[in-house]
Amino acid sequence: MSNSTSFEVPQSFSNAQQQHQQLCNQIQFHNRQYYLLDDPQISDSEYDLLYRQLLAIEDIHPQLVTEQSPSQRVGGEPIKAFTSVKHAVPMFSLDNAFNQQDLVDFQRRIHDRLKQTDAIEFIAEPKMDGLAINIRYEQGNLVQATTRGDGISGEDVTHNIRTMHSVPLKLNSPDIPEILEVRGEVFITKKDFDFINQKQLANGDKAFANPRNAAAGTLRQLDPRITAKRRLSLYLYGWGEISADWQQPDTYLQTLQQFAEWGLPTNPETKAVIGAQGMDDYYQQLLARREALNYEIDGIVYKVNRIDWHAPLGFTAKFPRWAIARKFPAQEKWTDLLGIEIQVGRTGALTPVARLEPVEVGGVVVSNATLHNQDEIERKDVRVGDKVIVRRAGDVIPEIVGPVLSFRKSDLPKFVMPCRCPECGSEVIKDGDKAVYRCSGGLFCPAQRKRALHHFVSRKAMDIVGLGDKLIDQLCDLDLVKHPDNLYQLDVATLAGLERMAQKSAQKVVDAIEISKNTTLSRFIYALGIPEVGEVTAKNLANHFLTLEAIMQADTEALLSVDDVGEIVANQLQHFFAQPHNREVIKGLLDAGIHWPEITHPANTQPTTNSPFTGKVVVLTGTLHQGSRSEAKEKLEAVGAKVTGSISAKTDYLIAGEKAGSKLSKAEKLGVSILDEEQFMQMMETEHG
Ligand SMILES: NC(=O)c1ccc[n+]([C@@H]2O[C@H](COP(=O)([O-])OP(=O)(O)OC[C@H]3O[C@@H](n4cnc5c(N)ncnc54)[C@H](O)[C@@H]3O)[C@@H](O)[C@H]2O)c1
Ligand SMILES: [Zn+2]
Numbered sequence: 001m002s003n004s005t006s007f008e009v010p011q012s013f014s015n016a017q018q019q020h021q022q023l024c025n026q027i028q029f030h031n032r033q034y035y036l037l038d039d040p041q042i043s044d045s046e047y048d049l050l051y052r053q054l055l056a057i058e059d060i061h062p063q064l065v066t067e068q069s070p071s072q073r074v075g076g077e078p079i080k081a082f083t084s085v086k087h088a089v090p091m092f093s094l095d096n097a098f099n100q101q102d103l104v105d106f107q108r109r110i111h112d113r114l115k116q117t118d119a120i121e122f123i124a125e126p127k128m129d130g131l132a133i134n135i136r137y138e139q140g141n142l143v144q145a146t147t148r149g150d151g152i153s154g155e156d157v158t159h160n161i162r163t164m165h166s167v168p169l170k171l172n173s174p175d176i177p178e179i180l181e182v183r184g185e186v187f188i189t190k191k192d193f194d195f196i197n198q199k200q201l202a203n204g205d206k207a208f209a210n211p212r213n214a215a216a217g218t219l220r221q222l223d224p225r226i227t228a229k230r231r232l233s234l235y236l237y238g239w240g241e242i243s244a245d246w247q248q249p250d251t252y253l254q255t256l257q258q259f260a261e262w263g264l265p266t267n268p269e270t271k272a273v274i275g276a277q278g279m280d281d282y283y284q285q286l287l288a289r290r291e292a293l294n295y296e297i298d299g300i301v302y303k304v305n306r307i308d309w310h311a312p313l314g315f316t317a318k319f320p321r322w323a324i325a326r327k328f329p330a331q332e333k334w335t336d337l338l339g340i341e342i343q344v345g346r347t348g349a350l351t352p353v354a355r356l357e358p359v360e361v362g363g364v365v366v367s368n369a370t371l372h373n374q375d376e377i378e379r380k381d382v383r384v385g386d387k388v389i390v391r392r393a394g395d396v397i398p399e400i401v402g403p404v405l406s407f408r409k410s411d412l413p414k415f416v417m418p419c420r421c422p423e424c425g426s427e428v429i430k431d432g433d434k435a436v437y438r439c440s441g442g443l444f445c446p447a448q449r450k451r452a453l454h455h456f457v458s459r460k461a462m463d464i465v466g467l468g469d470k471l472i473d474q475l476c477d478l479d480l481v482k483h484p485d486n487l488y489q490l491d492v493a494t495l496a497g498l499e500r501m502a503q504k505s506a507q508k509v510v511d512a513i514e515i516s517k518n519t520t521l522s523r524f525i526y527a528l529g530i531p532e533v534g535e536v537t538a539k540n541l542a543n544h545f546l547t548l549e550a551i552m553q554a555d556t557e558a559l560l561s562v563d564d565v566g567e568i569v570a571n572q573l574q575h576f577f578a579q580p581h582n583r584e585v586i587k588g589l590l591d592a593g594i595h596w597p598e599i600t601h602p603a604n605t606q607p608t609t610n611s612p613f614t615g616k617v618v619v620l621t622g623t624l625h626q627g628s629r630s631e632a633k634e635k636l637e638a639v640g641a642k643v644t645g646s647i648s649a650k651t652d653y654l655i656a657g658e659k660a661g662s663k664l665s666k667a668e669k670l671g672v673s674i675l676d677e678e679q680f681m682q683m684m685e686t687e688h689g
Contacts, residue, residue: 006054016057020064023054027070035076038217039406042210042296043389045330048096060538072317074151081222082155088181088241090131091148094301095319099324100283103302104276106324110304111311114319120304123252124282126269127299127325130187130215134240135161137180147219151318160219161186166265173262181240182264187292188215190233206405208331209389217670232637233295235267239609242597253306272305283326290328291393296510299327300404300409333366334404335359337388340371340415344423344447346437349431352415354388354400361392369398374417375435383412422448425577431531440572442529443483444581450476457636458485458622460535461527462516468511474498483590484527487513517593521548523594528586529664530576532569536643540564541573548586552577582637611639612683617650618643621664624677629657635684647672655680 010016034040036103051070058065065071074093078084082569089612095117097103110120145161146154146320161167164186171180190195193211196218200207208214249255251270258503260266263465273282283300286431290297304310304322336357343351351370356655358367361651369390371377382388386403391548411498417437419428426441437446442452453472457464458648480494490513496508519527525548533541544562545551551573560571576582618641620629632655633643647666654674667674 003599006109007053009057009060013061016061017064020054021048022059023057024069027054028563031070031076036079038208038213038220040213041406043158043330043332043334045333048327074318076150077154078147078149078155079220082157082220084149084153085144085146085156086153087134087146087151087330087557088136091134091151091240092155092319094325095152095316097324098232099326100276100280103324103326107276107279108301109321110309110313111216111242113645114309119278120594121251121306122273122279122302123256123305124271124273124279125267125301125303126286126293126295126297127301127327128185128187128267129210129212129296130185130211131219131297133157133161133186133219133234134181134183135167136240137176137182139178140173140176142167142169144190150397153221157219159224160221160227160232163224164232164234166234168263169256171262171264176262177243177246179241180246180261181242182236183238183240184234184236184265186215186219186232186234187211187295188218188231189233190296191294192233193296196230199289207402211406213673223592234265236264237267237301246358246437248307250307252303252307252391253305255307259271273302279326287328291396297328299323299325314366317674327361331362331393332360332391332401333361334387334389335366337382337384337386338402339384340377342418342422343444344421344439346448348421348442348445348448350417350421350428350437350439352417354382356388356390359390360391361398364398365392365393366392366398371400373435374415374437377415381414381415385412420633421445421447424581426581427575429571429575432571438531440530440575441579441581442576442681443585444579445481447483453484453487455482456527457487458514458615461523461524461529461658464509464516465504465512467499467512471498471501471509483585483588485585487590488589488594490594500673517595519596521546523596523601524548524589525551528576528582531572533572534645536645537562537569539637542599545641552583564644586634611641613639613641613653616641618653618655619647619651619663619667619672620655621643621656622660624655624657626677626681632680639684 001220028039029327030042034047049455054069058069058071059263078509096595097106107120126161126687128643134146134154135142142162144156145158146156148154150185162169188211188551190211191210196214197207208217215232218227218232223225236256237550239255249258253270256270258483269286271282273279279302284295286300291580294620297487300631302324304313306428310320310322313641314319337354339355343353345351351372352367352374353514354371356367356369358365360366363438369396371382379474380400382400382403387407388400390398392398392402417428420426421428421439421441424439424445426439426445428437428635429440430436430440439448453476454469456462457467459553467487472481478484480490481487490510492503492510495501495509496503504627518685522539526535540563541551545554554573556570556574560567560572613636618631620643636643644651647663647670649670650672651667651672654663654672654676655677656664657677664674
């Protein structure tokens with residue numbers, strides 16, 4: 001392994017020796033957890049760091065290298081439950097490269113040893129994140145399959161390998177060597193990994209930390225029926241013992257191609273590349289496609305393609321000198337979950353955000369990650385105080401995969417959503433059956449300020465012309481406006497002082513604000529921006545209750561008797577008006593002079609016509625040719641129809657214009673009467689005339 005990162009190696013021999021011993025102990029412990037128990041206690045990058053420290057010490061103090069050092073041993077000892085099998089040819093690990101310079105050095109070392117100067121041809125393959133297997137065929141029959149183990153002896157897992165559909169039990173070609181050992185990686189696809197983990201959790205079992213772990217846990221099962229269920233995959237990338245009389249092709253790539261022709265699974269991504277530049281091109285190209293592959297890879301493996309060069313290059317205690325693995329930046333790190341903070345969004349939605357002990361993942365330092373909502377936290381069961389797995393794949397925002405449960409020493413309390421908004425102290429309520437929690441202080445909450453104001457001035461609300469989003473943002477940023485009632489205190493001088501505003505435009509805005517004071521009750525209700533209360537509901541409320549006071553005082557029962565108001569809407573209304581802050585702002589608006597004409601003939605309680613649409617629930621969809629949908633809606637409402645946005649069993653008519661889509665099919669399914677535009681016009685006209 002190359003040492004591109006340098007560590008402080010103690011100069012005094014006795015200090016170095018002491019530190020070396022500590023590292024050996026730590027690494028041996030983690031090797032056991034990882035290779036034998038399939039239960040790692042630290043992330044791979046943390047492990048790699050320990051390992052590189054060990055190498056750095058041994059580099060400066062070579063007398064510390066003994067046969068027992070983890071640097072001289074491959075993997076872990078075979079587990080006792082399986083029969084231990086000595087490999088005919090040892091199974092090695094791979095040297096690691098962490099950057100392009102390491103690959104340049106790798107090629108230079110090969111040049112030196114072979115006394116070559118030309119760019120070397122390598123084969124490049126994805127480094128599958130699974131575990132190594134040796135499969136032995138005799139006279140074309142699969143006779144044994146073994147794990148790598150400590151490289152000298154492995155575990156006999158023939159019973160499990162035989163369950164894999166991709167592994168031929170018999171090779172049928174006439175040119176199969178008497179003895180043929182093929183080597184490759186047993187792995188689990190991303191899809192199968194998710195599937196297995198869901199099953200594990202559903203059965204109350206521990207989820208696997210990563211696909212490698214799942215593959216190892218699955219392959220090292222005593223009961224092959226479990227293995228068979230979990231769908232292992234295999235790609236071959238090498239060989240062990242092969243009968244000496246076999247005419248092996250000259251190159252690595254041709255040998256793999258021969259395996260493929262015999263029906264053995266090999267990775268179609270495998271390619272020949274030239275020199276350090278070729279290695280880098282392949283690396284970059286695969287790194288860019290990493291997410292799209294259906295299996296996890298943790299790097300690229302390069303091997304000298306000419307087989308006759310392998311012997312002169314030879315092996316170290318751990319790996320061949322003719323191969324190297326360039327690691328991808330780690331996508332997953334483990335870190336501490338220090339706290340869960342609540343962010344309030346523009347719509348008042350509360351989002352829990354994990355505060356993390358800062359950790360570098362995939363090249364950026366991550367100290368926060370969204371946990372989305374309460375359901376997500378419960379599903380993942382993350383708790384403050386946990387060690388959590390943070391993942392950042394490609395350019396995707398970092399996410400928390402889950403806790404490392406083996407680290408949870410004591411019972412940590414579960415997370416609960418606060419019942420008050422951290423920004424404004426208003427009550428927090430759950431959004432119907434959705435997993436969203438929302439601050440109910442819509443008019444007052446600083447987090448919701450801009451959005452509340454944009455909505456307040458919009459055309460269908462208070463319709464304040466000239467008060468655009470950008471101007472509102474400026475007013476908020478300068479703290480000139482906090483709540484909608486502050487708009488009515490703005491004067492020309494203040495507005496004229498703002499960016500891109502002149503005396504004349506400022507005067508126009510002030511005039512528009514003044515004009516907006518004369519409004520209707522339904523517009524006013526709509527302008528308040530109460531969640532779930534759209535234009536239609538606002539109109540129905542106004543027509544039903546006639547006054548603002550009545551709406552504000554209405555109890556659930558009264559609210560439910562209004563058209564279009566269900567339990568969710570009733571709940572939102574009550575919570576909204578219960579907030580003292582919201583009431584204050586409403587009072588401020590009325591004090592500023594907002595008024596509306598008294599409602600004497602509410603449209604839908606005293607319909608003036610007897611159209612076939614009177615009292616009917618109607619939905620509009622698709623493109624209409626005679627005027628817009630909102631015009632059609634006005635006409636319908638004028639004859640006492642109730643126009644709603646979605647099809648349900650209560651819908652009486654669907655008016656379907658051109659290019660009607662899902663609403664049309666839903667109406668058909670529910671047996672709702674469907675009218676085209678012409679039929680609709682006819683029905684409207686005949687009754688009017
Ligand atoms: N978290 C922990 O506690 C812990 C403990 C021990 C080891 N580890 C991790 O295990 C790794 C070291 O394990 P290792 O010794 O098995 O080495 P390795 O996984 O880095 O590389 C060797 C292995 O790569 C695999 N491989 C995949 N594709 C290959 C290809 N195309 N050609 C050849 N080989 C291919 C083979 O299984 C081979 O045995 C490191 O990533 C280390 O972080 C972690
Ligand atoms: Zn709030």
